[in-house]
Amino acid sequence: MLKPIYKLLSSFIPDIKKREKYSVLLLCIFIAGVFWLVNAFSKFYTERYTFKVEYHNYPENKVLVNTPPKEVNISIRSSGWYLFGLRFKGLPSNIKIDLSKLQNSKLETEALLNQFTKQLSRNYKIVKISPNKIDFSFDKKKYKTVPVKQNLNISIKKQFGIVGDIKIMPSNIKISGTENVLSDILYWETDTLSLQELSEPFRTKLALKPSKHNTLQPLQDSVEIIVNVEEFTEGSIISKIEGVNVPEGKSIIFYPKEVTVKYITSLSKFDEIDAYAFETVINYDHIDFKNNLAKIELASTPENTKNVQLTPQEVEYIIYE
Amino acid sequence: MNKPLLKVGITGGIGSGKTTICKIFEEYGIPVYYADEASKILIQEDRTLIEKIKEAFGNDLYDKDNVLNKKLLAGRAFSDKNATNKLNAIVHPAVGKDFDRWYNKQSTPNVSYVLKEAALLFESDSYKSLDKVITVLASEEIRIARVIKRDQANEQDVRARMDKQMSDDEKVKRSDFVINNDGSQSLIYQVNEIHKKLCAFSEIM
Numbered sequence: 001m002l003k004p005i006y007k008l009l010s011s012f013i014p015d016i017k018k019r020e021k022y023s024v025l026l027l028c029i030f031i032a033g034v035f036w037l038v039n040a041f042s043k044f045y046t047e048r049y050t051f052k053v054e055y056h057n058y059p060e061n062k063v064l065v066n067t068p069p070k071e072v073n074i075s076i077r078s079s080g081w082y083l084f085g086l087r088f089k090g091l092p093s094n095i096k097i098d099l100s101k102l103q104n105s106k107l108e109t110e111a112l113l114n115q116f117t118k119q120l121s122r123n124y125k126i127v128k129i130s131p132n133k134i135d136f137s138f139d140k141k142k143y144k145t146v147p148v149k150q151n152l153n154i155s156i157k158k159q160f161g162i163v164g165d166i167k168i169m170p171s172n173i174k175i176s177g178t179e180n181v182l183s184d185i186l187y188w189e190t191d192t193l194s195l196q197e198l199s200e201p202f203r204t205k206l207a208l209k210p211s212k213h214n215t216l217q218p219l220q221d222s223v224e225i226i227v228n229v230e231e232f233t234e235g236s237i238i239s240k241i242e243g244v245n246v247p248e249g250k251s252i253i254f255y256p257k258e259v260t261v262k263y264i265t266s267l268s269k270f271d272e273i274d275a276y277a278f279e280t281v282i283n284y285d286h287i288d289f290k291n292n293l294a295k296i297e298l299a300s301t302p303e304n305t306k307n308v309q310l311t312p313q314e315v316e317y318i319i320y321e
Numbered sequence: 322m323n324k325p326l327l328k329v330g331i332t333g334g335i336g337s338g339k340t341t342i343c344k345i346f347e348e349y350g351i352p353v354y355y356a357d358e359a360s361k362i363l364i365q366e367d368r369t370l371i372e373k374i375k376e377a378f379g380n381d382l383y384d385k386d387n388v389l390n391k392k393l394l395a396g397r398a399f400s401d402k403n404a405t406n407k408l409n410a411i412v413h414p415a416v417g418k419d420f421d422r423w424y425n426k427q428s429t430p431n432v433s434y435v436l437k438e439a440a441l442l443f444e445s446d447s448y449k450s451l452d453k454v455i456t457v458l459a460s461e462e463i464r465i466a467r468v469i470k471r472d473q474a475n476e477q478d479v480r481a482r483m484d485k486q487m488s489d490d491e492k493v494k495r496s497d498f499v500i501n502n503d504g505s506q507s508l509i510y511q512v513n514e515i516h517k518k519l520c521a522f523s524e525i526m
Contacts, residue, residue, distance in 0.1 A: 253348040255341075255509050292507055316509040 041080035046127055048075045052093065057100040059138065063178050063215045066137040074116060075128035082123045095119055099136065107134045139178040139215070146185055147172050148223050150206070151192040157199040160229055163266045163304050167226040173208070177216035188218055195227070202227040230266040232306075237261050237275045241296055241315065245284040254282050254317035259296050263305040277302040280310065282317060292316060326427060327434035327523045328450065332442035333457030334489060335482050336464030336471070338502035342457050343438050345512045352427050356439035356447075359423075360416045365389055370415045377407055405485070413445040420447075433523035443487050443495055453522070455515060456496040458489055459503045 005023045013019040050073050058064060072095065076083070095116055097107065107115075112129050120126070148168045156162065173188055190206045207222045239261045243252040261278045279299040287294045293314035301308055331346075333339045343353045363370050371387060378397045383389055398408040420437055427435055434452075442448045459467075461483070468479045493499055498518070500511045 253345070253509060253513075255345050255348070257344065257348070292510070316507050318509045318513050320513070 041084060044077055044079055045083055046075050046077045047083055047086075048073055048128075050074075051095040054094045054096045055099055056096055057098050059099060059102070061141045062138040063141045063176070064136060065139045065178060065215050066135065067214060068134050068136060069131060072112075072116075073128075073130040074126055075130075076120070077125045077127045078123055082121070086124075092119060097134070102136060105136045105138060107136075108132075141176050142179045142182055143174055143176050143219075144182045144185065145172045145174050147187045148208070149187040149189045150225060151190050152206075152225065152227070153192060153194040154198060154227065155196050156229060157197045159232060160199045161232040161264065161266060161306060163228040163230045163269065167228075169224040169226065173223065174219045175216060176219060177213065181213050181216050185216065190223060190225070193225075198227065198229045199231075201229055230268060232264050232266055233270055235263050235265055235270060235273060235305075237273065237278065239275055239278045239280045241280045241282060243284065244281045244299070247284065250284075250319055250321050252282060252284060252317055252319050254294060254315040256312070256315055259315075260311045261298075262307075262309045262311070263301075264307045265302075265305045269302075269304045273302050273305065277305075278308070282315065284319075287317070287319075289319075324433070324523065326424070326432065327452045327519060328424065329434050329436050329519060330442045330448050330451040330454040331436050331438045331457065332440060332448075332454065332492060332496075333459075333502075334464055334486050334492075335440065335479070336467040337457040337459045338467070338508075339438050339440070339457050342455075342500055342502065342508065342512060343436060345509060346436055346516065349512075349516050350429060350432055351434065351436055351516075352429055352432065353436040353438055354420050354423050356416050356420065356437060356442075359419050360412050363415050363419055364394075364412065367415055367419075370411065373411045374408070377411060378404075409441070409445060413441075413447060417447055417450070434519050440486070443492060448495065453497040453519065454495065455498040455500060456489070456492045457500045457502050458493070459501070463503050 005026050006019060009019045009022055009026075013022060050071050053068075053070055053072055055064075055068065074095075096119065097112075097115055101107070101111055101115065112132070112134065113126055116126055116129065148171060150166060150168055152166065154162070154166075168190075175182065175185060175188060177185075189209045191209060193204070193206055195202060203224065203226045205222050206225045208218050208220070211217050237260075238258050241254065241257055241259055243254065246252050259280050261280065263273070263278075265273060278301055281297050281299045282294045283297055283299075286297065294317040295314050296310050296312070298308060298310065331339055331343060340355070343355070347353055364374060365371075365388070371383060371389075374394070375382060378394060381390075382394050382397075394408075398404050416439075424435060437447075437451065439445070439447060442451075442454065448454050464483070465476055465479050468474055468482075469476060472479075498515045500508070500515070502508060
């Protein structure tokens, strides 16, 4: 045991006799230190730790409406050895609180003590918990079905377009919460997703936005989004204009009777569009009688068409009784 | 007994927009006889007319199924003025008879007149059997542009066809009503005014 000390001192103390004396002295100090440490670690100490809290097993059909503490301070008493050991093993990152053990919507000190003690080793004794009790306030859980609103930011490559609507599956989701919170919720938004220069069909899972209320939760966390992108082409047809809403006893004469309808549609739907697909009308109720031209209106357009243009846009008309 | 319907002619130079005007009159429920269209059908279907054309311009104009070779007829009938007059002298009376047959069949209620649309109403003298005549006018530039677009023709051909027709001034002198179809006036309003006058005229007849 002396040899390493002796060797260590040889470079500082050239005198052999002195070196022997100091070696003995240092050995004694070392042994005394070891005894002191053993004694100190054997004593009991109290340390305060802060734990994050996770609440589990919420009662079914109930919604927590207050905000219980997210952290608790726990004073732990144990021997120096165990407390020192905690420094290396580390503390549990979270302390779990099981809400199925609730009594009268409260967890008193004793109940908290029981729950926390089980999650720590037997060698640690909890001496203080702050807060020493946790109150929970519940309201009846209700359900509501709301539409999903997608937050897609899409740009389509030139000469391509979206066929039909963007599909959201499911288009409606169930959400749970208290009655008064649910009444304000009219839809549920998805996360934002940007898709640039799309030129082919796109399908993805898109997360729903997290709830802003503790008491409000969607029953699913994502939906599927389908964007059907196809190459588009230009079409043109001649549509017969009809007069509508003409009061009984009156007639409307207008000219021309036909209008050229130009539109853009997907290649796959191009052959499905004929002259009857577009309904073009002169609506008596919308005529400005100070003007001798009446506006041609598109009463209906087939699905999957866009950029619809009419030529001419107005016709001469005359009303007679 | 019902009053006889007025016979109203509507004419105008090539590309003046006669058919457009007739379509507006049709909106008022007025029956329209399209003489040029009728003549195209008659020279294909009227046996008497076919025989006369064969006699005047050659049997080879029609095949064994009596289908007319239009190109051959155009080459022979429009090569000189005499030939054109000869063809018109054969076709126009046939069209006149066809119009009479058509007129006798008209029994549309609440209608006081019928229209006969023809490009050569004055040239063929058929205007003499009509009660009133409307002439449709448009500037030469507009008419040429319309015909080039409609018939895919060139300007020279269009001008050649225009030269064979009576001048607009002469037509206007012989007409009871004039419609300007050069975009400067509302067609529908002009038609409406003439329609009202024709209805009133039929009342006092």
